[in-house]
Amino acid sequence: MKRVLVVDDDPTVSEVVAGYLNRAGFAVDVAADGPAAVARAAARPPDLVVLDLMLPGMDGLEVCRRLRRDGPLPVIMLTARGEEEDRILGLEVGADDYVTKPFSPRELVLRVTSVLRRAAASGGAAAGGGAAGGRLSAGPLVLDRPARRATRDGSELPLTAREFDLLEYFLRHPGRATGREELMREVWGWEFGDLSTVTVHVRRLREKIEDDPARPRLISTVWGVGYRFDPPAPPGPGGSGARDGR
Template sequence: MKRVLVVDDDPTVSEVVAGYLGRAGFAVDVAADGPAAMAVATAQPPDLVVLDLMLPGMDGLEVCRRIRETGPLPVIMLTARGDEEDRVLGLEVGADDYVTKPFSPRELVLRVESVLRRAGAVAAAVRTAPATAGLRTGPLALDPRGRRVTRRGVELALTIREFDLLEFFLRNPGRATSREELMHRVWGWEFGDLSTVTVHVRRLREKIEDDPARPRLISTVWGVGYRFDAPEADGADDAA
């Protein structure tokens, strides 16, 4: 049974979400503020966290940062506002998804199941990937089994989604891919806000491009989506 930690200072929201998740077959823990969430997560590590953005004691962004420091734990952020800035902040600190209040509890359960399926698929891929199945292009070297990426020999700190997105691009060079397809192929979602993809592409560019403002690896294909352009290898790049 997968364990979900629900963190929200509104007892009504926590009760409803916990009830729906429980009926869907999840074990559920509840915390009402940031410090309590960290204590529960330490005592009984969850498989996923449903985390409100606005919390007393420690806001959801800080809780997310601290949780993600301990390992690749999936996080779904709840926000009471529909502002894009809030959604972007949540994604940038490592949240895997977000849901804006008011929301459908059934939809939230579907999001939880989707994120956990993807996390399980990633774990299975890590266990079964051949040790020699690395990917290299220009300055980048990606190790699917070890979930490691280096750029000119220096390891990059990528989130789960950034790693998956880069792996997809490396396996499909020169192919223009829509944000809808990326959401389906990389996130495993049939629905969702496409700004999720946009934010992760921007964050990935900041980590792999020489000049993120003028990207040469991940190009925007206007009216379509994005394309990964494999660079020509050179002596400096081969040192990766």
């Protein structure tokens, strides 16, 4: 039975979420503030955390940072605020999903199930290696699937778990224009969700792999469609082979 830690200072929210998760077959622990969440996670490590952004004592961003110090841990952020900046902050510390209050508890259960399924699939692929694992490369980028490690010019990239999965998808499908809906299905494993999550992740990934994120050459925007990954051309006798344009 998968264990979920629900962290929210509103007892009504915690009670409702815990009830729905229990009925879905999850074991649930509850904490009402940041320090309690960190202590509870240390005593009984969860498989996933549903974490409110606004908490007394220690905010959700700091709780997320501390919980992920010892390794990857799926986190779904809850907040009463839906601004893009809040989503970016959550993604920066490694949140896997972002749900804005008020929300449907049934939808949250589906999100929890989806994130856990994706985490399990990623772990299995990393452990199994083989054709599903292995190394992918494009120009200065090298992705080592079994090690869950990506480098650029030999330097390791500080990618979140979802950014790693997104980069892997792009490397496996070079030159193909892919819509945000398809990326959400293939990378997140969701049939529904806030498409701005994809937009934010692409932006964050560009900041880590592009020479100039404001003028991306690797991940291009295909207007009206989505995004396309364009591998850099190998240097030739006539020049550097770098691609022009966006």
